[in-house]
Amino acid sequence: MLLGLALVAVAACGSSELDRAYGLFEAKQYDEAIAAYSSIIESDPGNGAAYTGRGCARAESYGDPTVALADLARAIELGEDTDWLHGCRADALKALGDLDGALVEAQRAVTLGPDNVSVHVTLGNVLDDLGRTDEAIAEYDRAIALDPEDAFAYHNRGIARGRAGDEKGELDDYDRAIELDPEYAEPFASRGMSAMWAGDCEAALADAEKAIELKPTLPVSYQVRGMCRADAGDIDGAHEDAEKAIELGRRDFFSYWLRGLIHAEKGDRVSAKLDFEQAIELAPTDENADGVRSLAEEYGIPLS
Numbered sequence: 001m002l003l004g005l006a007l008v009a010v011a012a013c014g015s016s017e018l019d020r021a022y023g024l025f026e027a028k029q030y031d032e033a034i035a036a037y038s039s040i041i042e043s044d045p046g047n048g049a050a051y052t053g054r055g056c057a058r059a060e061s062y063g064d065p066t067v068a069l070a071d072l073a074r075a076i077e078l079g080e081d082t083d084w085l086h087g088c089r090a091d092a093l094k095a096l097g098d099l100d101g102a103l104v105e106a107q108r109a110v111t112l113g114p115d116n117v118s119v120h121v122t123l124g125n126v127l128d129d130l131g132r133t134d135e136a137i138a139e140y141d142r143a144i145a146l147d148p149e150d151a152f153a154y155h156n157r158g159i160a161r162g163r164a165g166d167e168k169g170e171l172d173d174y175d176r177a178i179e180l181d182p183e184y185a186e187p188f189a190s191r192g193m194s195a196m197w198a199g200d201c202e203a204a205l206a207d208a209e210k211a212i213e214l215k216p217t218l219p220v221s222y223q224v225r226g227m228c229r230a231d232a233g234d235i236d237g238a239h240e241d242a243e244k245a246i247e248l249g250r251r252d253f254f255s256y257w258l259r260g261l262i263h264a265e266k267g268d269r270v271s272a273k274l275d276f277e278q279a280i281e282l283a284p285t286d287e288n289a290d291g292v293r294s295l296a297e298e299y300g301i302p303l304s
Contacts, residue, residue, distance in 0.1 A: 021053055028215070030061035048078030056088040061217065063249075065092040083113030087122045094126055095249070102126045117147045121156050128160045136160045151181035159190060170194060185215035192224040201228035219250030226258055235265050253282040257292060264299040273301050 021036035037054035040047055055071030058064075069092045075085055090105035106126045109119035124139030140157035143150060158173030171194060177187035192207030205228050211221035226241030242259040260275030276296045280303070283289035296303050 018047075018049055018053065021050070025053060025057050025060070028060075030057045033057040034061070046078060048075045048080040051075035051078065052080050052082065052085045052088070055092075056084060059088045059092045059095070065095040068092045069096075081112070083109045083116050083119050086112065087116075087119045090122050090126060094129060099126060099130050103130065115146060117143045117150050117153060120146070121150075121153050124160065125156055128156075128163065133160050133164050137164065149180055151177040151184050151187070154180065155184070155187040155190060158187070162190075162194060167194075183214055185211040185218050185221070188214065189218055189221040189224060193220060196224050196227055201231055204228050217248055219245040219248035219255075222248070223250060223254055223258065226262075230258070230262060230265075235262055238262050239266070251282075253279050253284060253288060256282065257295075260292070261295065264295075264301060269299075269301050272296070272299065273303060276301065277303055 017036070017040050021033055021040065024030075024033035024036055034054055034057045037050045037057065040050040041054065044050065051071045052075040055068045055075060058068035058071060069089065072085055072089050072092070086105045086109035090102040090109060093099075093102040093105060103123075103126050106119065106123040109116070110123050113119050120139045120143040124136040124143070127133075127139060128136035137157060137160045140153050140160060143153035144157070147153070154173045155177040158170045158177065161173060162170035171191065174187045174191040174194070177184060178191070188207045189211035192204040192211065195201075195207065196204035204224050208221045208224040208228070211218055212225070215221075222241040222245040226238045226245065229235075229241060230238035239259070239262045242255060242262055245255045246259065256275045256279035260272045260279055263269075263272035263275060273296070276292050279292045280289045283292065293303060
């Protein structure tokens with residue numbers, strides 16, 4: 001995720017069209033930003049800054065990361081070498097699961113923009129996914145030291161604190177992110193996920209619904225709502241949310257586990273088997289994988 005990055009290329013270019021496109025990006029109107037950058041590229045195919053902007057907007061919109069990377073590669077061919085570009089490449093590579101490549105890009109972004117809050121957050125995100133949680137928290141701390149009112153940094157530090165077992169610190173950071181930017185969907189979704197795992201589906205649903213209202217393309221919100229719907233016995237609603245999360249690119253352990261559970265509840269043993277096996281393949285820990293196997297056994301579904 002790369003919100004609030006300084007667009008050095010735009011400042012250097014001084015183009016009103018680029019300024020307008022970047023304004024759309026900062027407003028999180030990613031489809032409109034992509035269209036604006038595409039218009040610039042159509043009239044000026046050699047505009048590397050426009051390829052950078054379109055690639056970053058595509059990376060942010062939860063579309064196909066390979067399409068974003070194609071734009072960013074073209075920007076590099078055209079001579080672009082900015083912290084924004086490399087931060088977006090890190091984000092797209094992380095989405096594809098290439099954490100080693102993402103780490104190289106994030107480190108390059110920090111080298112180019114040591115005072116850029118967002119690239120420190122990007123590096124923190126990659127380190128957190130690599131399991132280097134203490135280092136990730138240190139990067140978020142650096143980002144917050146640079147800008148104590150950056151909601152993005154607080155949100156991501158909250159996620160890392162949760163993984164480190166600091167539940168109070170996690171929730172404090174989500175609350176602070178929401179206080180700083182009430183239109184920022186991600187901390188609502190993360191706080192909802194935390195409430196869901198704590199068994200408070202009333203609070204979880206409220207946060208998930210708010211996140212969906214603010215950003216309908218945020219897949220984790222549908223995961224939270226889907227789990228709570230399943231818990232309440234709304235299997236059809238839960239199925240709809242699980243499908244939506246996967247459609248939006250959240251092809252992770254939790255999405256397949258949830259959809260597999262729903263298929264099992266509906267008696268669709270073939271589909272449940274496929275989803276449970278996919279969940280096991282994506283399981284972040286052996287304990288998660290064993291939990292899926294136990295669930296399949298409970299429903300009498302033999303796995304390969």
